[in-house]
Amino acid sequence: MKLPTILLAAVVLASALTGCGPSTAELTVLGPWTGAEEQTFRAVFHDFETSNHITINYTGTPAVNEVLQADVQKGQPPDVAIVASPGELARYAAAGQLRTISGLDASAYSQQWRTLLNLGSHDNTYAVPVKADLKSIVWFNAKTSPGLRLSNWSELLDYTAKGAPNTWCLGMEAYSTSGWPGTDWIEDLLLHQSGPTAYNLWADGGLSWKSTEVEAAWHAWGQLLAAQGQQAVRSAALLTYFGDASKQMFAPRNRCLLEHQGSFAPGSYPPSASYDFFPFPSLNPAVGPKTFEVSVNLAGLFTDNPLARDFMTYLASGPAQAVWPAQQGSRAYSVNRTVLDAGVYKDSVSKAIGNALTTANVLCLDASDVMPAEMADAFSRAVLEYLGDPSRLDTILDGLDNVRRGLANPPTLSACG
Amino acid sequence: MTERVSATRRDLVRLRLGLLGLTVVVLALSVWSFAATQSVLGTVRNQTAPAVLDVASARAALMQAHSAAVSSFVHQGAQLVGPGEQYTTDLAVAQQDLARAAGDNAAGPTGSAELQLIAGLLATYSDWMSQAGAHYPDPLYQTDLWYAARSLYGDDQTLAHLNTLADSQRQELDRQLSEGWLNPLTVLTWALPSLALLALLGYTQRYLWRKFGRRFNPGLLGATVLLLALMAATSTGLVLAGRAHAATAALTTYVTSSDRQSDAVSANAQHDLIELVNLGCSGGCGATVPKTPPSEALTTAAPSPAAAAAASAEFDAATDLDWLLVVIPVLALGIAALALVGLQPRIDEYRYRS
Numbered sequence A: 001m002k003l004p005t006i007l008l009a010a011v012v013l014a015s016a017l018t019g020c021g022p023s024t025a026e027l028t029v030l031g032p033w034t035g036a037e038e039q040t041f042r043a044v045f046h047d048f049e050t051s052n053h054i055t056i057n058y059t060g061t062p063a064v065n066e067v068l069q070a071d072v073q074k075g076q077p078p079d080v081a082i083v084a085s086p087g088e089l090a091r092y093a094a095a096g097q098l099r100t101i102s103g104l105d106a107s108a109y110s111q112q113w114r115t116l117l118n119l120g121s122h123d124n125t126y127a128v129p130v131k132a133d134l135k136s137i138v139w140f141n142a143k144t145s146p147g148l149r150l151s152n153w154s155e156l157l158d159y160t161a162k163g164a165p166n167t168w169c170l171g172m173e174a175y176s177t178s179g180w181p182g183t184d185w186i187e188d189l190l191l192h193q194s195g196p197t198a199y200n201l202w203a204d205g206g207l208s209w210k211s212t213e214v215e216a217a218w219h220a221w222g223q224l225l226a227a228q229g230q231q232a233v234r235s236a237a238l239l240t241y242f243g244d245a246s247k248q249m250f251a252p253r254n255r256c257l258l259e260h261q262g263s264f265a266p267g268s269y270p271p272s273a274s275y276d277f278f279p280f281p282s283l284n285p286a287v288g289p290k291t292f293e294v295s296v297n298l299a300g301l302f303t304d305n306p307l308a309r310d311f312m313t314y315l316a317s318g319p320a321q322a323v324w325p326a327q328q329g330s331r332a333y334s335v336n337r338t339v340l341d342a343g344v345y346k347d348s349v350s351k352a353i354g355n356a357l358t359t360a361n362v363l364c365l366d367a368s369d370v371m372p373a374e375m376a377d378a379f380s381r382a383v384l385e386y387l388g389d390p391s392r393l394d395t396i397l398d399g400l401d402n403v404r405r406g407l408a409n410p411p412t413l414s415a416c417g
Numbered sequence B: 001m002t003e004r005v006s007a008t009r010r011d012l013v014r015l016r017l018g019l020l021g022l023t024v025v026v027l028a029l030s031v032w033s034f035a036a037t038q039s040v041l042g043t044v045r046n047q048t049a050p051a052v053l054d055v056a057s058a059r060a061a062l063m064q065a066h067s068a069a070v071s072s073f074v075h076q077g078a079q080l081v082g083p084g085e086q087y088t089t090d091l092a093v094a095q096q097d098l099a100r101a102a103g104d105n106a107a108g109p110t111g112s113a114e115l116q117l118i119a120g121l122l123a124t125y126s127d128w129m130s131q132a133g134a135h136y137p138d139p140l141y142q143t144d145l146w147y148a149a150r151s152l153y154g155d156d157q158t159l160a161h162l163n164t165l166a167d168s169q170r171q172e173l174d175r176q177l178s179e180g181w182l183n184p185l186t187v188l189t190w191a192l193p194s195l196a197l198l199a200l201l202g203y204t205q206r207y208l209w210r211k212f213g214r215r216f217n218p219g220l221l222g223a224t225v226l227l228l229a230l231m232a233a234t235s236t237g238l239v240l241a242g243r244a245h246a247a248t249a250a251l252t253t254y255v256t257s258s259d260r261q262s263d264a265v266s267a268n269a270q271h272d273l274i275e276l277v278n279l280g281c282s283g284g285c286g287a288t289v290p291k292t293p294p295s296e297a298l299t300t301a302a303p304s305p306a307a308a309a310a311a312s313a314e315f316d317a318a319t320d321l322d323w324l325l326v327v328i329p330v331l332a333l334g335i336a337a338l339a340l341v342g343l344q345p346r347i348d349e350y351r352y353r354s
Helices: A003-018 A035-052 A064-073 A086-094 A111-116 A153-163 A180-203 A212-228 A231-239 A242-250 A306-316 A318-323 A337-341 A348-359 A373-388 A390-406 B002-074 B085-104 B108-135 B140-153 B158-178 B184-212 B218-281 B305-317 B324-353
Strands: A026-031 A055-060 A080-083 A127-134 A137-141 A258-260 A275-279 A291-301 A362-365
Touching: A026 A035, A026 A064, A026 A306, A035 A055, A035 A306, A035 A318, A064 A080, A064 A086, A080 A086, A080 A306, A086 A291, A111 A362, A127 A306, A127 A348, A137 A242, A153 A212, A153 A258, A180 A212, A180 A258, A180 A291, A180 A362, A180 A373, A212 A231, A212 A373, A212 A390, A231 A373, A231 B140, A231 B218, A242 A258, A275 A348, A291 A306, A291 A348, A306 A318, A318 A337, A337 A348, A373 A390, A373 B140, B002 B085, B002 B108, B002 B140, B002 B158, B002 B184, B002 B218, B002 B305, B002 B324, B085 B108, B108 B140, B108 B158, B140 B158, B140 B218, B158 B218, B184 B218, B184 B324, B218 B305, B218 B324
Parallel strands: A026 A055, A026 A080, A291 A362
Antiparallel strands: A080 A291, A127 A291, A137 A258, A137 A275
């Protein structure tokens, strides 16, 4: 055996032993989904992996905000992170830690969404929506109340009083985030009473909790609760898990009639349930119809990895957006118009939600998802305090304003588009 | 004559080569097998078994903490001390146990993720409990207390994740004690070459008897005795594995008993809490709060800490034969030396004849 042959063999052997062969490209993705939802998300990016011959290392954790913050502080962010708090992404964008993205098919996303995806910047796109939920809707049992529509505040109050004490399915308990179902009420009332401008300003920390607009929203909620009943209604709401409250709409006894909840609510309903929804009514003629609050999981790009950039474009595309809504029994929705046009949604309720998400006149991000975590947490606690004793509203709002003033200047994020 | 002499010499050289070669193989595989077994048992003793104990202890301390806090509110001690000193101490114990479990964690990334999640859930639990203390005697304290209990017992909450973590640690312990070098089939890796060497020693002995008319070659006889001693030394790995299995059984008994007792403490605390909440909301309790379950007498005694110490001592006993790692190579060297002593004079004899 000649010397070059021996050397070549030695190099090949050493490469095999040390694992220095050609490496497979990898992307790191951080997201909130674990368990069955993680499997569905893996199905979303499977095609990207196979067509690009890469491996996506996905880490799912419910504490995605905390893990992302730790990774960014260590200087080791994931290539892509998906969060449910647009406010978090906006703070990374303002700090220059989030990359702008391009290649988003403008025709597939409404102007409202294109504005929201700018995360407060003028013309830079910073995020891709992975899936969204429509809020500002009221669910009802379509079997017992077919075709129900309540189109203004007085109709809603009258209906509440007639069905008392079981009109609304109310549940505030949600483990560590207890109180958020109540924050959705305040947000919706503020949006539909004072309009998107006030909502936007308030969500962004520019409007006092003691302002006329915000106080009016709390009072309106108190009015509705009073129409349903007194202390017992509030006690029950405080002690009930929001998912259990949903189920009561189809319970054999003490059945409630309406539920103010996002488009994910039917996930808690019995499989045989027949249900429908109507938009939350406007409290002010100046606030037009088709004004909705939404929550959304947004993907942000944290590195300059070209593959990650391609991945963001893939995530925004129609085929990727259709994977989650197309799953059996899925309650996930896309804001990409091509998904709706492709007939992915099979039933009329899903089609109506998909339509609202893509064609609404005004879309506002859930204010709690826009606020800094401390403010959102205080907001949830304030809801619980208010239900415990509504007469303490002044003190509660003072407390919220104190929290707001104590926050470092948050970046300006447009909550409405 | 020269041809016969040269053939015998060649056979003797081949036998010497075979004996020495097989001795090297036996040495390598015996040392490797024994060292690997010791290493696995060391990991079990130092990490996996303590992690199982840590998680069981954390679970028990957490249930005790919750019971103490509920008792403080039910008996109105919360007026002065909130959830109470006992709650604070037990919760701190639970957190220390979990910190130790994180250090010992043998369940890999899954275990780490669970531990991270549990740390977050415990923060939520203690936060609601602090709120309950702050709100007392305002009726809202009952809601906080209920939320704290829900963050313990709810679907996918603290207790569920503690159980998942405990299961993953137990599975890892079982895997370590049944796979790899503790799989009984791996005995073959050192036993087969040892038996082959034994057979070759016997064959060589017989060959020398036939060729030279001497019934026993003392050198080869000594090498055979040493080989049997080496096989006995290496097979103590099986004895140690047996001890580890016995220690695991003792550990399982302790953990099961501890979990049963903490479940009983927990059931009593839940009974008292649900009764308290039902009194507070007087009929308007919603769809989540159940009717008060019947009270249960606490019949299960907490397992003695001595039982945990005994299980740990058994794991120590499963790794107390480290010195055999020195004895095995010495025996192997002795085999090689005696094989040479037995064969070399005959080889030299034939060299002289040729």
